[in-house]
Amino acid sequence: MGRSVTTQRKAFNTLFAWGIGLLIFFPILWTILTSFKTEATAIADPPVIFFFDWTVENYVVVQERSNYLRFLWNSVIIAGGSTVLGIIIAVPAAWSMAFVPSRRTKDILLWMLSTKMLPAVGVLYPIYLIFIKLGILDTRIGLVVVMMFINLPIIVWMLYTYFREIPGEILEAARMDGASLRAEIIHVLTPMAIPGIASTVLLNFILAWNEAFWTLNLTAAKAAPLTAFIASYSSPEGLFYAKLSAASVMAIAPILVMGWFSQKQLVRGLTFGAVK
């Protein structure tokens, strides 16, 4: 008896989990399906789910109308550049906070995090003006810098949490074993921190890739990444659901594929410090 109850419960839990999973995935699935429909089928009511004439016409049109690769390249530069720059700044910051903390370290960390609580739109105007003055509006370098600052608190926090898991005694052992600071960093610190740095890089690359507020507001044509590419298909006039969907799929595909192959690292990154 007891056992059958457990099995039933398991079955229920499994179904429930699948239900939730599908619910979350549904908008993405819908977008993918719609991207293969004609514009007429896309707005059909009641909606057609699987049984329609599949077409890749939308992808062809989207590719003809706008230069996908240029947007893709901008996304890569902005997400990649801001992540690399952020890591370069955050690694030493997190090291010092984790291994040589001062009395104010906790406060600084909280203060950094508190900047994430500010609504982005609250600083749009000043940042926009600064961008105009500096002449970096609609430039990739401007976006790289802004995205780096946006994500820096998260990068520092993640690295800090990760570094805190590295026992200080191991670093002390390296010092006792005759290692200079440089040797200690190269031979002991970095190899032990690589999984954490990798998770941080991945997560922040994804965050920067998906970020839409700043990329939409601070770019026009030259530096526009894939978020702007999607937005350009949500026009106020006419209904282009199918093409909008095709553009969306093209924009999220690279990051989805990357995320799929790095699941393990990502989960590790998201559950930092939660389990030992």
Place this chain on the structure above:
Amino acid sequence: MGRITLDQVSKSFGEVEVIPPLDLTIDDGEFVVFVGPSGCGKSTLLRLIAGLEDVSSGEIRIDREPATHLPPSKRGLAMVFQSYALYPHMSVRKNIAFPMKMAGVPEDEQARKIADAATALNLTDYLDRRPGQLSGGQRQRVAIGRAIVREPAAFLFDEPLSNLDAALRVGMRLEISELHKRLATTMIYVTHDQVEAMTMADKIVVLRDGLIEQVGSPLDLYRAPRNLFVAGFIGSPRMNFVTGAGDRMGGAPTIGVRPEHIMASKESGPWKGTVGVSEHLGSDTFLHVHDTGLAETLTVRVGGEFDARHGDTVFLTPDDEKIHRFDADGSRIA
């Protein structure tokens, strides 16, 4: 080779002085144990010698060379940590090789020394494993191997056996003692376990609140503890402190008698009490005696078996030759 001198060395963390200025000399080849309750500053003192903490004032010399401001890597000392502190991403071989790699030792010499250390420490079969795949005892051996190959001026041990189970601890204790006899290198060993201190040390340094309470050989401390603290800390079971024992007090407010220096009898003796708990170890019997009017509990160690149960009346006779007398400040009266 490995003479270490501390001259008025002190350490403060912010406002708090954890080690007031102290002097200490550790001779070449000596096995010195720092012992004391937790928080007494013994580990801090070791870390000052290692260079892992900066001294607040005073001078440290290693082999007569000033070392106070040298980084740990330049002091020529090797350290074994309580947590082993092995490099988890390296094999045992690479862990042991690491200090030699840092020192630029040629590869063939590295290989030879690793083989020697592995043989001495029974690690030959484990050289290609990662630390995570080893037991606690094996990990501690790797840590010791990593220390040996450096051929340091002195070994520093920071509670190296605390993470091991009791049986393994006794075995490793002997191994470390044998290592000391074989290498004849200075060793400084920190522990809170007075049994480790007594069995391993040439010289024991008893610390309390950052102050050195007494320095001496294990038997010096056992025979002539300088104050109540040392008397209570060294020896197991603990020394009995007695007040109000008439003529035996010799005018002292407190006297101390070790459990092994009290004879127990069922018939007669100057002190009378009731057995609370009796612990039968076969080789010895420990009696915890109440209601003597001298102390809350008197612990008595009787050689062999002694038939006593809870509630039995026993008579106790202290060995008058071996009574320790302490004045009102707790200092020994000679």
